[in-house]
Every structure is written in structure tokens, then in C-alpha cells.
Amino acid sequence: MVAFFSCAEATNYTVGGSEGWKIPSTAGAYSDWASQHTFEVGDVLDELEIMFDFDSSNNDVADVTKEDYDACNTDSPFTVLSTSPANYSPDTAGDYYILCTTAGHCSQGQKLAITVTEPPSGPTSSPPGSPPPPSPTTGATTSMPSVGSSLGIARLVLLESILMDLLCLLFS
Template identity: 90%
Template sequence: MADAKITACLLGVVVAFLSCAEATNYTVGGSEGWNIPSSAGAYSDWASQHTFEVGDVLVFDFDSSNNDVADVTKEDYDACNTDSPFTVLSTSPANYSLDTAGDYYFLCTTAGHCSQGQKLAITVTEPPSGPTSSPPGSPPPPSPTTGATTSLSSVSSSLGVARLVLLMSILMGLLSQLFS
């Protein structure tokens, strides 16, 4: 009987930990993907429907022969300036991990695409239970990845450790109750 209770407790803790550590993958633009949109505000409309948190991943799905995605400064985003991006991802699908809280700016560097609305600005927040990793107003460092992204690897290590400590404390409390 005690073995079944211990197994159930351990399973519950593992499931709780894994569900806390999952990142959300967002396909930019939804089913339309990353291309010249039908309206200039399409990507801002899409972004307004989502809440982006540290650990999430943006997935840019596009025609690699005609599009790319670059992360840029706010000034370059506003001016559609493609001269000095932090990085340019040119192979689709391109995954971009949101590793720090702050504002992020993306655009396509193909001539004319940004001015036709192929650009995205988002704000990334810390998860509700997580610590603040950067002071307000500080720009996030560029953090591109391509290919598959494992959700557990995209969780900041300090947040993962804090959750693990909390869950281990709960487990120890449950085990002490079972054996007392």
C-alpha cells in the first residue's frame, strides 16, 4: 500500500514539474505564416492575441527562397532598416527562443517586404512565478535557434532550479506524511 502511494506521489511530482517547464511554441502569423501580409497590421493583430513569456519559442514559417527573418533594434524596426540586424535566419522553419523579458523586433530583409507589413514587435514577460532576469527597459540579447527546440532546454536554468526545489520540498513533505 505504501509503495503505491509513493509511486503515485513521485508520478504527480514529475508530471507537475514537466508541466511547469513547458514552453509554448507560437507559429508567427498562425496559418498564414511569415510572408507579406494581407494588411499592414496583420502581425500586430496576431501578436495582440498572445501573451509571450520567457522560454517561449517563435516559429517563423516562410518560403526560404523569398523571405527571411531578422531581429533588429526598435529604431531599425520603425524605419524598416535592414542594414544592421543582430541576426538573420534564412532557413524555414526558423525557431527563435525568447530567453529574456523585454521588447523584441523582427522584420523580413527582402526589399519592400517590411514596408508592406512583414514585421513583428512583441513584448516578452517573465512567467508569473518566475524571478525577473533583466531590469525594465534593458534590451534582450539576440537569441536565435534553428531546427527543433526542446521545451525543457528553453526554460531558464534559475527558474527550472527554483521549481525543482519547490517540487522536491513538496515531495519530501508528502513522503514524511506517508511514513509517520
């Protein structure tokens, strides 16, 4: 229950640092910026937030396919965030491609590709084709938790999260 004593924090990144999201002075500026950071999927207590600070009258933030990113094609973005500051919160591991849809901005370097990874302490999986973990031996017994106890734990975690958010609001 240590979580009650600390407020939920997001892992925040401001794209481009103090320069913000605009046509960069060098074509590889956003690639250089991204290479200095490790982006990991957050959990309930630590959400990944990538903030774009930009002039809303002349810029936006659009996530696109890799092909559209490579070609600077702005015709079919998944989403467009047009009000600054804009928070982008990837919730799964993978590659993300972001660009500005204002004519000419992408071709001048206003685009960002990032890879979001699972946190090191996250769930682990066996490589394909590997044998299952060994069974317990000599006198050890295992039992699956009942559905009721799993749901009870999930409800407790949800309640704890809500209470933490309320405490954070009260004391911030």
C-alpha cells in the same frame, strides 16, 4: 519529482497562424496577431518558441533594434534566420523587433514587434525604495544553505532535466 512523469514542453507560437510569415494582406496583420498572444520567458521545462514558417527563397527573419524596425532599416540586423521553419526563442524579458530583410517586405508590413514578459509565477522583486522584508521573530532562526548543498541541488536538477529529455526521446 513530479517532473519525471511529464516531458518538457515548449510554449510554441507560429507567427501569422496558418498564413505564416510573408507580406501580409493588411499592414497591421502581425500587430493584430501579436496582440492576441501573451509571450512569457520560459524556464527549463517550458521554453518560449516563436516559429516562423516562410518561403526560404524569398523571405527571412531578422531581429533588429527598435529604430531599425521603425525605419524598416535592414542594414544591421543582430541575427538573420534564412531557413524555414525558423525557431526564435527569446530567453529574457523585453521588447523584440523582427522584420524580413527582402527589399520592400518590411514597408509592406512584414514586421513584428513583441513584448516578452516574466511569467507570473516567476521571481518577484521589491519595487525600488521599498523596505526589506521583515526579519523572523521570536525564536525563529534562519541559516543560509551551504555552497555545497546549493551546488548539489543544481546538479540534481540538471541530472533530472537530462533524464527527462532521455525519457521523452525514448517514449515519443
